[in-house]
Amino acid sequence: MTYTISPLPHVKSNESVKRVMWGTIAALLPITIAAIYLFGLPALTIILVTVIVAVVTEIVIYKAASQPITIGDGNAVLIGLLLALIMPPSVPIWVPIIGAAFAIAVPKYIFGGTGTLVFHPALVGFAFLLAAWPTLMGTGSTPNLGGFSDLFLETGAGRLVEASPALVLLGGAFVLYKKYVDRRVAFSATILLLLLMPIVGMGSQLPYVLTGGYFLGLIFLAADPVTTPATKRGRLVYGIMLAGLILIQLYFNTYFAGMCFAVLMMNVFSPLIDKNTIPKPIGGK
Amino acid sequence: MKIVTIKTPDQVIIPLQQHDGAVCDSLVSVGDIVSVGQLIGDGEFRIHSSVSGEVTAVSELPHPTGKDVLSVVIKTHDGEKSEIEPVELSTGKIRRIIREAGIVEPNGQPTLRTKGDINTIVVNGTNTWDLSSSEALMLDHPSKIVYGLKALMETVGAKKAFIIIELGSEALHVMRTETIPDSNIKVIATPRYYPPGTENTLAKKFAKKKVPRGSTPEDRGVIVSSIAAMKAIYDALCDGEPMIKKVVTVAGAVGSPRDVLVDIGAPIGHVIKECGGCSGTPVKIIVNGAIPGAAQYSDEVPVIKTTTGILVQTESNIEREPPAPCINCAWCVDECPIGLMPHLLYGYADSAQFDKCAELYIGDCVECGMCAYVCPSKLPLVQIIRYGKHGVAEMEASE
Ligand code: SF4
Numbered sequence A: 001m002t003y004t005i006s007p008l009p010h011v012k013s014n015e016s017v018k019r020v021m022w023g024t025i026a027a028l029l030p031i032t033i034a035a036i037y038l039f040g041l042p043a044l045t046i047i048l049v050t051v052i053v054a055v056v057t058e059i060v061i062y063k064a065a066s067q068p069i070t071i072g073d074g075n076a077v078l079i080g081l082l083l084a085l086i087m088p089p090s091v092p093i094w095v096p097i098i099g100a101a102f103a104i105a106v107p108k109y110i111f112g113g114t115g116t117l118v119f120h121p122a123l124v125g126f127a128f129l130l131a132a133w134p135t136l137m138g139t140g141s142t143p144n145l146g147g148f149s150d151l152f153l154e155t156g157a158g159r160l161v162e163a164s165p166a167l168v169l170l171g172g173a174f175v176l177y178k179k180y181v182d183r184r185v186a187f188s189a190t191i192l193l194l195l196l197m198p199i200v201g202m203g204s205q206l207p208y209v210l211t212g213g214y215f216l217g218l219i220f221l222a223a224d225p226v227t228t229p230a231t232k233r234g235r236l237v238y239g240i241m242l243a244g245l246i247l248i249q250l251y252f253n254t255y256f257a258g259m260c261f262a263v264l265m266m267n268v269f270s271p272l273i274d275k276n277t278i279p280k281p282i283g284g285k
Numbered sequence B: 001m002k003i004v005t006i007k008t009p010d011q012v013i014i015p016l017q018q019h020d021g022a023v024c025d026s027l028v029s030v031g032d033i034v035s036v037g038q039l040i041g042d043g044e045f046r047i048h049s050s051v052s053g054e055v056t057a058v059s060e061l062p063h064p065t066g067k068d069v070l071s072v073v074i075k076t077h078d079g080e081k082s083e084i085e086p087v088e089l090s091t092g093k094i095r096r097i098i099r100e101a102g103i104v105e106p107n108g109q110p111t112l113r114t115k116g117d118i119n120t121i122v123v124n125g126t127n128t129w130d131l132s133s134s135e136a137l138m139l140d141h142p143s144k145i146v147y148g149l150k151a152l153m154e155t156v157g158a159k160k161a162f163i164i165i166e167l168g169s170e171a172l173h174v175m176r177t178e179t180i181p182d183s184n185i186k187v188i189a190t191p192r193y194y195p196p197g198t199e200n201t202l203a204k205k206f207a208k209k210k211v212p213r214g215s216t217p218e219d220r221g222v223i224v225s226s227i228a229a230m231k232a233i234y235d236a237l238c239d240g241e242p243m244i245k246k247v248v249t250v251a252g253a254v255g256s257p258r259d260v261l262v263d264i265g266a267p268i269g270h271v272i273k274e275c276g277g278c279s280g281t282p283v284k285i286i287v288n289g290a291i292p293g294a295a296q297y298s299d300e301v302p303v304i305k306t307t308t309g310i311l312v313q314t315e316s317n318i319e320r321e322p323p324a325p326c327i328n329c330a331w332c333v334d335e336c337p338i339g340l341m342p343h344l345l346y347g348y349a350d351s352a353q354f355d356k357c358a359e360l361y362i363g364d365c366v367e368c369g370m371c372a373y374v375c376p377s378k379l380p381l382v383q384i385i386r387y388g389k390h391g392v393a394e395m396e397a398s399e
């Protein structure tokens, strides 16, 4: 009788890339449904079309490049869904179509595919659309946390994701618990931002930050592990710097766009932070 | 009793290397009649016969670490084992007795490495994954374990000791009750903690002594030991029994998974048979734990002093998912007990950039397997890191 030999370990956790992606998508379902409830048909159309375009673009590009098609891992669906959620409901449908195709083709494909990419594809798609068609990407209203009920249904929501801060937080709690997004980044950035705003005299703007868009940005976009540093210290540094950058951006930009640009800028620093925070092994030098 | 004593096999294979270090010299040759407890190997450690019988071979045979090691094969007389005759051990000097009884920690190290001052003893009583032998020993022999610990504390002059047990383990209550009269022995509950084998992390976490890289806990006045060693010290002191038996957890696809007391040298196939045999077709047999353990070529390899568990896996237990690219999730970084960057080591080793591997302290990796266990991309991290270590060694040799 001979037996199979293989290197350790002989059991593996049941988490997989697939579960991470689809789990994150599942976490976004409550807010997706709330957006459709609040905005009706336009929201449903934007979400469906954006996701489908993202998936089709990925299939076409990877086929053309004769690379294995990895649609099943859910990454393209997730990128499409995130992009759709940060659209205003009034946007003409061709805008997110271009955005989704761009997000998959440039930041995801050209920058090396899942795992090695530098910038978050959904954010790059958003920034591209904002630069090209600023008026179409603008929102009809700016949400702010006026009362308790706004937490659950924000009637002033300007973007799909802003429909319900509470439901974004609910999904966020799930992905944080499962470690599908990085806890250090999400917590350090959020806590610091909320602490600093009153200190630097921006306390009155806090209600604009306690919205679905910000929670999505801080938890699902900024803390996406692919684009954050890998070292433990680096992730804290990243979150702290991000909070600072958002504060600066708030002076120059609208609320949501400011946060997105801050995250994209931080994406650039990520490798640099990693390089400078390599830990010493236990016991030090 | 949790621990079941199993039948002595017809033949035992006792390797002359059951520790980290050089192979011992054989004191017997083919045809010799040996009795249980008789010294058959000497060197850095002492090795005793676990049965009475006739030496039928002294040759290189498969060892659970995967290599062939000089071993003494003894055919048990009439398949029966005579009573253990207390071995003559010098009295008084516990330090000597521990050596003479051939006590080896589960990680292959001696319990006492230095003569330096020792302040604290940390006894690792955690169970990991499929291994429960520490818990079984504590439940069955709490007083013997405390006896062994006290003897060791007295010998080295340690002022305090910690017994580390997982939260939720039955042993927690048993050991707490047992140590009530001893204010200097503290039972500490910890969340599931892995890997147990890294003494330096245990010393840091529980004795609050940071052990510099390249040194051992003893340098900081700490001994990190095991429940098995405490029981072995008791056996040696009170029963005159050297280390010739081991409590081993048999788990996985076997008829009755349990903790068994096994004669050192018993082939693992014999142990599995005594636990009801394999259920289903065994595909993999793993010694010493599902995560850090070693898969075995054959079920002829023996149980040795460092063996803690035997795990049988069938086809359905085996992960065959193909690896996907690293997604930089850093789960491996969070899990690494040494504080390394496993995904970077993987990347650099995979692309043969060994200088980068060395810069990232690849040599410090203890091959605990946690990084590969958690990796959602199912990357063979340990395999590639091992390759990287070889690469670094070759690079350094050619410099
Ligand atoms: S096997 Fe992985 S987790 Fe364990 S010490 Fe090595 S790099 Fe770290």
Ligand code: SF4
Binding pocket: B325, B326, B327, B328, B329, B330, B331, B332, B333, B342, B343, B346, B371, B374, B375, B376, B377, B378, B379, B381
């Ligand atoms: S756990 Fe796996 S996928 Fe995640 S960073 Fe480590 S090697 Fe990459």
